[in-house]
Amino acid sequence: MFVYICKMKKVEIEILENWFDLNYQKKIQGRRIVLKDILPLVGKLKQKFKIKTIGQSHLKNDIYSITIGNGTKKVLIWTQMHGNESTGTKALFDLFEFFTGKHKLSNIAESILKECTITCIPILNPDGAIAYTRVNAQNIDLNRDVIDKKAIESRILQEILKQLQPEYCFNMHDQRTIFSVGKENNPATISFLAPSVDKQRSLTEGRKRTMEVIVSMYELLQKIIPNQIGRYTDEFYPTATGDNFQKMGHNTILIESGHYKDDYLREKTRKYTFFSLLQGLNFIANNKEEANYEAYFKIPNNNKNYLDVILKDISYKNKKVDVGVLFEERLKDNKIFFIPKVDKIDNLSNFNANKIISNLSLSFSDEEKMNTWIENEFN
Numbered sequence: 001m002f003v004y005i006c007k008m009k010k011v012e013i014e015i016l017e018n019w020f021d022l023n024y025q026k027k028i029q030g031r032r033i034v035l036k037d038i039l040p041l042v043g044k045l046k047q048k049f050k051i052k053t054i055g056q057s058h059l060k061n062d063i064y065s066i067t068i069g070n071g072t073k074k075v076l077i078w079t080q081m082h083g084n085e086s087t088g089t090k091a092l093f094d095l096f097e098f099f100t101g102k103h104k105l106s107n108i109a110e111s112i113l114k115e116c117t118i119t120c121i122p123i124l125n126p127d128g129a130i131a132y133t134r135v136n137a138q139n140i141d142l143n144r145d146v147i148d149k150k151a152i153e154s155r156i157l158q159e160i161l162k163q164l165q166p167e168y169c170f171n172m173h174d175q176r177t178i179f180s181v182g183k184e185n186n187p188a189t190i191s192f193l194a195p196s197v198d199k200q201r202s203l204t205e206g207r208k209r210t211m212e213v214i215v216s217m218y219e220l221l222q223k224i225i226p227n228q229i230g231r232y233t234d235e236f237y238p239t240a241t242g243d244n245f246q247k248m249g250h251n252t253i254l255i256e257s258g259h260y261k262d263d264y265l266r267e268k269t270r271k272y273t274f275f276s277l278l279q280g281l282n283f284i285a286n287n288k289e290e291a292n293y294e295a296y297f298k299i300p301n302n303n304k305n306y307l308d309v310i311l312k313d314i315s316y317k318n319k320k321v322d323v324g325v326l327f328e329e330r331l332k333d334n335k336i337f338f339i340p341k342v343d344k345i346d347n348l349s350n351f352n353a354n355k356i357i358s359n360l361s362l363s364f365s366d367e368e369k370m371n372t373w374i375e376n377e378f379n
């Protein structure tokens with residue numbers, strides 16, 4: 001019996017991988033996704049799903065909701081609350097493809113749509129998306145504005161929350177390359193969080209329900225990208241969206257899409273973000289039993305032990321050091337450029353990187369010369 005179950009699960013992942021490779025939403029790719037990229041796609045979804053304009057951003061860009069399914073379990077998903085964090089948006093449109101086409105996993109799609117009503121807000125912060133910034137056009141971080149509600153985008157999100165009263169929320173973010181996981185310091189490709197509702201990080205019933213969903217997503221991903229899945233710090237942030245929504249009784253799952261080796265456009269990570277969303281919804285729709293929330297605490301914590309490049313054994317002011325480089329993302333002519341900058345000059349034996357280069361026999365007398373060399377080398 002046990003062997004049979006394992007086999008079933010393995011086949012499912014293969015089918016899912018195959019489906020994804022052929023059917024993901026190829027019309028949106030790369031790091032910067034703006035409103036005009038998704039508008040034609042939203043237009044097409046009108047035939048199948050309920051589309052509404054739920055408001056306008058500070059700079060009068062439309063914010064949409066797309067509602068799918070007819071079930072009693074209400075779910076709210078929003079993406080790009082931070083304008084430059086687009087992986088969740090790409091995964092969301094992959095999810096719409098999954099729900100529209102006929103395929104070998106249509107039974108899963110149908111059961112989710114039967115059990116759940118899912119309201120999705122792609123690109124909550126369209127002004128930040130255009131400017132490729134975390135904040136909105138008034139320089140407000142929407143994820144720290146839940147109490148003050150200074151930003152129109154925060155008020156729009158909370159109005160929808162009030163109307164829908166969702167049982168579950170998915171709060172979609174991207175995290176920087178710096179996050180690692182485990183002893184081997186693998187890149188944290190996906191990180192999860194069941195936010196705390198107080199300073200004591202109390203284990204409320206709601207948090208347990210949130211953790212159960214995360215455990216189901218973690219277990220699926222662990223089979224595909226083992227030891228690249230982390231747990232984000234559950235320190236209580238009194239002004240953060242997830243913490244407050246969780247406190248208000250909406251079980252809020254935070255997904256942080258992160259780095260996968262050489263995947264600077266986050267196209268691999270997008271796949272695992274989509275898998276996470278699908279598995280989370282599948283669990284919410286179909287799990288009937290008491291599930292295992294304790295396993296949440298076995299998910300390893302994120303560390304900050306990952307860099308874009310490490311140069312080993314460089315001579316610097318007559319000492320042997322390692323040089324850690326991070327890429328700064330910069331928007332120019334509507335394109336994203338990755339500008340390498342020296343971040344650490346130290347012994348970096350506890351760090352991992354996307355690229356580790358040794359035997360360079362280089363020598364620098366100051367940091368400026370080092371930065372110039374690195375910019376030339378990696379551009």
Ligand SMILES: [Zn+2]
Pocket residue numbers: 082085172173174
């Ligand atoms: Zn974010």
